[in-house]
Amino acid sequence: MKVAKLWISLGLVIAISFAVLGYYGGEIYHSMPPIPKQVVSTDGTVLMTEQDILDGQNVWQSMGGQEIGSVWGHGAYVAPDWSADWLHRESEMLLHRWAQTETGNSYDRLNDDQQALLLSRLKKEMRTNTYDSGSGQITLSPDRAQTFTELSRYYAGLFGHDPQFDKLRDDYAIPSNALKDPARAKALNAFFFWAAWSCAAERPGENVSYTNNWPHEPLVGNTLTGSMVIWSVVSFVLLLAGIGALAWYYATQKHTEGEERFPEKDPLLALSPTPSMKATLKYFWVVTALVVVQAALGAITAHYQVEGSSFYGIPIADWIPYSVTRTWHTQLGIFWIATAWLATGLFVAPAVSGHEPNLQRAGVNFLFVCLLIIVVGSMVGQWFAIQQRLGFTANFWFGHQGYEYVDLGRFWQIFLTVGLFLWLFLMARAIWPALKKGSETRNLLVLFLLASTAIPLFYVPGLMWGQHTHLAIAEYWRWWVVHLWVEGFFEVFATVVMAFLFTRMGLLRVRVATGSVLFSTIIFLFGGIIGTFHHLYFSGTPIGVLAFGAAFSALEVVPLCLIGFEAYENLTLTRARPWVKAYKWPIYFFVAVAFWNLVGAGLFGFFINPPVALYYMQGLNTTPVHGHTALFGVYGTLGIGLMLFCLRGLTTNFEWKTGALRFSFWAINIGLLLMVLLSLLPIGLMQTWASVEHGYWYARSAEFMTRGIIHNFVWLRVIGDSIFTLGLLALGWFILGLKTGWSLKGERVPYLSDKPKAKAVSSRK
Ligand code: HEM
């Protein structure tokens, strides 16, 4: 296809997809569960007000929000899903109350007919939507009002320091006195009640609940719906059709290109790093340090699953409880991956144009300092938040927003946004002269700049919610950031940046690269943008979200299924010319990117993607199976590959000793695979079974999660995690050695010649 046509198609895909995304954003306003002005009992007692619910949401956020259990299935996995937990406990309490008052017996001792009668009464009680839009009130029966009071006592005890909950707190990895102020506990209960109410109350005029019947809860009649089945089946068929169409397209493209003519010597050998390029080195040091810290925090977080308040007997939970370590763990992942990419951009830009703008080095150093302040500042704020030392407003701005992957306070978010735009500016001004030349690479450069622009631009939706924004709306915008980054523009950035590097090395022709990168971008964004909705099936959205989400996100998997072509080509490149061997390990990491794109993003992503699957699996251990293999597997390995590529450019004249790097590559990849296959996946599958058989609450309950067999599988994680961590340490060792000299072998042969040079390197460059 002509390049111009490809550009037009890309424009159309983006415009139409965002129109759909925007349209449903508006629809969510109409279909989301209302926050009542008051919840009252039929006798007129006011149980809670709108303000209580909104404050409760803030309390939940200040504790770590989605980093401590989950709500509507989004969040962490050790403590329960509070919406499902509340719903189940409330239902059981009602059944027992009625059984007692009407028969004098406990519910369990009633016969089948009596139980069936109470169950049908329960369904009616819980599903009937008593919200009155005129008065803005939800009215509860006296029994339900009484249950609310009892359940509130339960949660206040759990989040307080009632000793009868010591064991349960340990199972949930919640420290004693997580909430120090009883008023906060009261508000939290209001929020939990409302989140659970939305799961069962039917949407006006429909017979599904606001959360499309999520969670699976047989007691209240929350079961799979017809649309979930239909859209799941449609998504399977679309995926197969997409793969077929793309295979056909590839077949027609094959053999049309002539023999590749690779350069005889390394074109990058002539590269002499400018001051600003050299200044990126410290970014890579920080990347290496952060990745090791992230892994250590991951180990502590995972350990909390077996020992909820300490680490091998050391009582660390008072200082760094689960919600803190998990927050830092997930956030550092984003930070180091982003830092590696930013540094790559800053390194590549002057190299491409041969132009070092004025004060570029100062800009690179300034950005570095800003990034450090953001990393440390946001983490300190989160710590203060979880220690309950901030008021609601201070918490929103500087503490913990409680929304996974965008947990940092609003001030830090804004600071980061500015930093990302500064990065774009620094890069764009360095590339500009090359762009003006209008050479053959122009299209590719424009694409590179566009993909880079998308990174700061799509961080901006993270600023769209406020301190009191409805959860359904906050979730909508949050996924604009998280999903559109990882499944849209990051994929594009990855494709462009790799193609770009290969063209600079003369291993890929610019014309071929331009066409194929544009084509892949269209394919990725076609499924990827509307695919955002696969995170929103059950968070208070209309059925269209489920339908579009299932269908389009299935299409995301199409290019991933055929990514083997790209991986094989990259692998072949390492053998294209002898000089390419110097880039073997960066290229191997790029091959790993493709592997994990297929396995982590494609297979494990699709595993949980159809509505029938996610209905039972959302927020089970099947999610970290996908989360780790996709986020680390694809973008982590890309970050490492890019970093090695730049470090190669910063040590152009030297051969590398690659023993540690080889070990690191295999240990990281095998470790990741074992972490998932030996531990997370089996636990996720057992949980799925429990969720289907008994209800979602059970799959997340302490009762189920502390069973011996689950603990054994949690322990099995140690094998994969250790191998993985050793790989990261070896990487750190190797990178350190580039400075100290132990990773450098001797001077690199400048031309393709068989005269080996054996000059040893005794000190750093
Ligand atoms: C490299 C690309 C991808 C990355 C980095 C990625 C990463 C993630 C992450 C970090 C989460 C959140 C986990 C959590 O809430 O704790 C997630 C959730 C999810 N992803 Fe992906 N993903 C990618 C591609 C895909 C693809 C291709 C699909 C399927 C078509 C997919 C389907 C899902 C679904 C359905 C969820 C929701 C799971 C839940 O809420 O329990 N992802 N992904």
Ligand SMILES: [Fe+2]
């Ligand atoms: Fe997604």
